[in-house]
Amino acid sequence: MSNLRLPEGFKKTYSEILGNDYQIFEDTLFKDRVKHFRINQHRGIEYLPEIEELGIKCEHLHGLSAVYKVTEGAEKLTETIAFQTGGIYIMNPSSVIPPMILTSLTDQTGLFLDVSAAPGGKTVALADLTENKGRIIANEPSKKRLKSLNYNLEKYGCWSTATISLDGRILDRHYENTFDGILLDAPCSNENKIGRNDTVRNGWDDDLVQRMAKLQREIAQSAWECLAAGGTLVYSTCTFSKEENEFVVRFILENNSDAELIDINKDAYSKGITGDTNIDDKVIRVWPHIQDFDGFFIAAIQKTGKDSRKIKNKKFKPYDKFEKFLNIHENNYRICKGDGTSFIEPLLHDGIKGRFDKSGMQLMKHEKDLTSAAVWEFGNFIKDDFKVAITREEADRYMKGFDLPGKAVNGAAAVFYEGIPVGSVKSVGSSLKNKLDRYFLYGKNIEY
Numbered sequence: 001m002s003n004l005r006l007p008e009g010f011k012k013t014y015s016e017i018l019g020n021d022y023q024i025f026e027d028t029l030f031k032d033r034v035k036h037f038r039i040n041q042h043r044g045i046e047y048l049p050e051i052e053e054l055g056i057k058c059e060h061l062h063g064l065s066a067v068y069k070v071t072e073g074a075e076k077l078t079e080t081i082a083f084q085t086g087g088i089y090i091m092n093p094s095s096v097i098p099p100m101i102l103t104s105l106t107d108q109t110g111l112f113l114d115v116s117a118a119p120g121g122k123t124v125a126l127a128d129l130t131e132n133k134g135r136i137i138a139n140e141p142s143k144k145r146l147k148s149l150n151y152n153l154e155k156y157g158c159w160s161t162a163t164i165s166l167d168g169r170i171l172d173r174h175y176e177n178t179f180d181g182i183l184l185d186a187p188c189s190n191e192n193k194i195g196r197n198d199t200v201r202n203g204w205d206d207d208l209v210q211r212m213a214k215l216q217r218e219i220a221q222s223a224w225e226c227l228a229a230g231g232t233l234v235y236s237t238c239t240f241s242k243e244e245n246e247f248v249v250r251f252i253l254e255n256n257s258d259a260e261l262i263d264i265n266k267d268a269y270s271k272g273i274t275g276d277t278n279i280d281d282k283v284i285r286v287w288p289h290i291q292d293f294d295g296f297f298i299a300a301i302q303k304t305g306k307d308s309r310k311i312k313n314k315k316f317k318p319y320d321k322f323e324k325f326l327n328i329h330e331n332n333y334r335i336c337k338g339d340g341t342s343f344i345e346p347l348l349h350d351g352i353k354g355r356f357d358k359s360g361m362q363l364m365k366h367e368k369d370l371t372s373a374a375v376w377e378f379g380n381f382i383k384d385d386f387k388v389a390i391t392r393e394e395a396d397r398y399m400k401g402f403d404l405p406g407k408a409v410n411g412a413a414a415v416f417y418e419g420i421p422v423g424s425v426k427s428v429g430s431s432l433k434n435k436l437d438r439y440f441l442y443g444k445n446i447e448y
């Protein structure tokens with residue numbers, strides 16, 4: 001039991017809803033959460049042995065794609081090469097459910113919008129689950145948070161993603177009737193953190209809930225307009241209030257005759273709390289005292305009707321300078337050449353426009369060297385001639401920005417530790433020169 005007191009209005013609301021379960025719910029709100037991570041699977045790299053080698057113990061969570069619960073050594077997670085090279089994302093398991101639901105209802109090659117994306121946990125999962133085969137537009141209005149989003153997208157190899165920075169309430173002015181799948185992980189009153197975060201606790205009142213609910217209805221309606229017929233909107237928050245959850249869903253259903261709520265609960269999770277079974281039975285609620293995860297709400301709404309979009313995809317020639325390094329014969333990407341650098345972007349949905357803050361992923365520098373982000377992402381396809389095996393100690397030194405003396409190999413382009421791509425290098429004299437982008441060396445404190 002904590003000495004800190006929750007706001008009276010909060011206690012009253014949730015005692016009425018939860019009855020006898022209220023006290024255990026309140027106690028759980030003050031407890032630190034067990035750490036979990038999700039493996040970036042599409043790379044096809046075995047990250048677990050390296051994680052376990054550091055003494056970290058973890059177990060797979062059944063039913064949640066590639067999510068592991070850390071049972072020992074969580075403090076060492078950020079020291080792993082897997083974490084530093086974008087192989088694992090440390091996240092709350094509930095956060096994986098919205099992208100899992102959206103990708104289960106939308107074709108992998110579809111066009112996606114992530115309305116409120118920073119710092120990017122769900123966009124990273126979305127890019128991973130679609131294997132970068134579609135196209136994702138990730139929006140974040142806060143310029144500061146956009147930086148974290150861009151950093152994470154580069155680190156985790158989300159090259160099918162482009163970022164924009166608009167208020168969610170006006171997205172429909174730019175993207176009406178455009179997307180196959182939309183994720184709205186809305187800004188909210190954050191009640192889930194009310195026990196553990198002083199700012200959330202001190203800032204909570206009924207008025208905040210009402211203001212957030214109004215903002216959510218406005219963003220949700222704008223997102224709805226951006227959806228193409230046949231497409232799906234997944235709405236989620238990490239707060240408990242029905243005003244910010246079921247009532248936002250009800251608002252969309254009442255105001256749009258083409259909106260149909262999909263049953264994503266299927267009796268597998270806790271249900272809604274409004275008493276309206278038409279909504280409650282179909283949505284998902286995750287309660288921290290029941291599931292040991294952060295509290296979450298998720299709903300999926302489909303737009304009925306016939307899709308009238310005309311989608312054009314351009315054709316691009318392969319880029320042999322990049323392909324010389326790789327055993328890769330897919331052609332679902334295109335390469336754009338900038339000033340001394342090249343970027344990889346998806347081939348599909350090339351016609352989608354926007355003032356992109358970032359698009360695709362940096363691939364090569366000066367048309368000669370792979371970037372480290374490219375090595376992390378495409379490591380599994382790099383031809384043996386360009387690879388050099390290094391020790392754990394050398395990998396740790398590399399991640400700190402040091403060169404590797406005495407390791408030069410003619411034509412070396414990438415270093416690997418036990419099959420994990422660690423980064424890009426170049427042989428200079430007898431050393432392997434460290435080509436890790438300074439962006440990754442100095443951006444480590446960025447939010448994830």
Ligand SMILES: C[S@@+](CC[C@H](N)C(=O)[O-])C[C@H]1O[C@@H](n2cnc3c(N)ncnc32)[C@H](O)[C@@H]1O
Pocket residue numbers: 095115116117118119120121122123140141142145166167168169185186187188219
């Ligand atoms: C719950 S967080 C998103 C977390 C993110 N989806 C993830 O998984 O990492 C909500 C985000 O909404 C953004 N936001 C705030 N006001 C917004 C608005 N008017 N339109 C769109 N997004 C907004 C916040 O800056 C914040 O980054």
